[in-house]
Amino acid sequence: MKYLLLLYGDETRWENMSPEDSAEDMQRWSAFGEDLTASGAFVAGEGLAPTAAATTVRIKDGEVVHTDGPFAETREQLGGFYLLECPDLDAALGWAAKVPDLGESGSVEVRPVMDYEAAGYELPDAETHAG
Amino acid sequence: MKYLLTIYSDESQWAQATPQDLQDMMSAYEAYTREITEAGVMLGGEGLSPSGTSTTVRVRGDEVLTSDGPFAETREQLGGYYLLDCRDVDEAIGWAARMPGARYGAIEVRPVMDYEAVGADGEIHSREVAR
Numbered sequence: 245m246k247y248l249l250l251l252y253g254d255e256t257r258w259e260n261m262s263p264e265d266s267a268e269d270m271q272r273w274s275a276f277g278e279d280l281t282a283s284g285a286f287v288a289g290e291g292l293a294p295t296a297a298a299t300t301v302r303i304k305d306g307e308v309v310h311t312d313g314p315f316a317e318t319r320e321q322l323g324g325f326y327l328l329e330c331p332d333l334d335a336a337l338g339w340a341a342k343v344p345d346l347g348e349s350g351s352v353e354v355r356p357v358m359d360y361e362a363a364g365y366e367l368p369d370a371e372t373h374a375g
Numbered sequence: 376m377k378y379l380l381t382i383y384s385d386e387s388q389w390a391q392a393t394p395q396d397l398q399d400m401m402s403a404y405e406a407y408t409r410e411i412t413e414a415g416v417m418l419g420g421e422g423l424s425p426s427g428t429s430t431t432v433r434v435r436g437d438e439v440l441t442s443d444g445p446f447a448e449t450r451e452q453l454g455g456y457y458l459l460d461c462r463d464v465d466e467a468i469g470w471a472a473r474m475p476g477a478r479y480g481a482i483e484v485r486p487v488m489d490y491e492a493v494g495a496d497g498e499i500h501s502r503e504v505a506r
Contacts, residue, residue: 248423250453252446270490288419290458291488292379298485299464301471308472315383315483316449322381324488325456327421333430340432341439348435353446355429358422358455365401 246287246357247328247336252320253346255294272344280326285339289326320349327357377418377487378459378467383451384480386425403475411459411470420457451480458487 261269273291280286298314314321323346330336333356340352389397404422411417429445445452454476461467464484471482 246421248421248456250446288458290377290379291490293486293488295485298483299468299471301468301477301482301484302480303472303477308468308477310468314485315381315451315481316447318447320446322485325379327419337430337432337441340430341434351431351433351446353429353431355426355445355453356424358424360401360422365398 245330245332245359247330247333248355248357249326249328249336249340249343250322250353250355251324251326251343251346251350252318252353253323253350254319255321255323257347258323259294269345276342276344279342280328280339285328285330285335287327287329289324291324292322295321320351376461376463376489378461378464379483379485379487380457380459380467380471380474381453381483381485382455382457382474382476382480383449383483384454384476385450386452386454388479389425400475407474410473411457416459416461416466416470418458418460420455422455423453426452454480 258266258269277286277289280289295314299310299312300315301308301310303309326339326343328336328339330339333354336354340354343350343352346352389400392400408417408420426445427443429443431442431444431446433440433442457470457474459467459470461470464486467484471477471484474482476482
C-alpha cells in the first residue's frame with residue numbers, strides 16, 4: 245500500500261538558519277532518506293522550492309487564470325513529500341514520526357494513495373492513475 | 376527542471392457524482408497522463424484517497440501526536456499530484472492548464488528544490504538561487 249507523506253513546516257525557519265545548522269540539517273535528511281531506502285519503503289520524494297516560487301492555475305470561463313503563490317496560504321507551508329510503500333498505516337505513521345526536524349510547528353500529513361481498482365474503476369493499465 | 380503540480384478540488388462534488396461522471400473524469404486523466412508521457416515530461420504522479428483518510432502526525436518533544444484529518448482544512452482539498460520535467464515554469468503552467476482538474480479546481484505549480492544549485496555540500500548558500 246502506498247502512502248503520501250506531506251511535510252509541513254514554517255519555511256522562514258530555513259531562511260534564518262546559519263550555514264552550519266543548514267549543513268547539519270541536510271545531513272539529518274540524508275540519513276533519513278538512506279533509512280527509507282534501506283528499508284525498502286522509499287518510492288519517491290522531493291523537497292520543494294519555497295512557496296514564493298509557486299504559481300496557481302485555474303480555468304475560469306474557458307480562460308487560463310494564473311496567480312502567484314500557493315493554493316492555500318497557511319501558517320506552515322508544504323516543503324516536500326515522500327511517497328512510501330508500507331504494509332499498513334501504522335508503518336507509515338511510524339516513518340512520519342521519524343521525519344527529521346520540521347521545527348516546533350512542523351507536521352506530517354499521511355494519506356493513502358487511491359486504489360482505483362479497489363474503488364471499482366476500469367483502468368487500461370496500472371501506470372495511468374492520477375487525479 | 377522538475378515541477379510538482381498539486382491538484383486541489385472540492386472533493387464533496389465527487390461524492391455526489393454519478394458513476395458515469397467518475398468514469399469520464401478517470402478517462403480524462405488517463406488521456407492527460409498519456410499525453411504527458413508521450414511528451415516525455417511525466418516523472419510520476421498519484422491520485423489520493425479522500426482527505427478524510429488522512430492522519431496528521433506531530434512530534435512535540437518526545438511525544439508523537441496524531442490527529443485524524445488533513446493538515447489544512449481548506450474549501451478545496453489536495454486530490455493528487457504529478458511530477459513533471461519541464462524546460463521552464465511556462466511549460467509547467469501550460470501542462471497545468473491542460474489538466475482536467477484545472478476546469479473545476481486549482482493546480483499549484485511549484486519547482487522542486489534544486490539542492491545542487493544551493494550547494495552540493497549540503498550547505499544552503501542562498502535560498503534565492505532555487506527560485
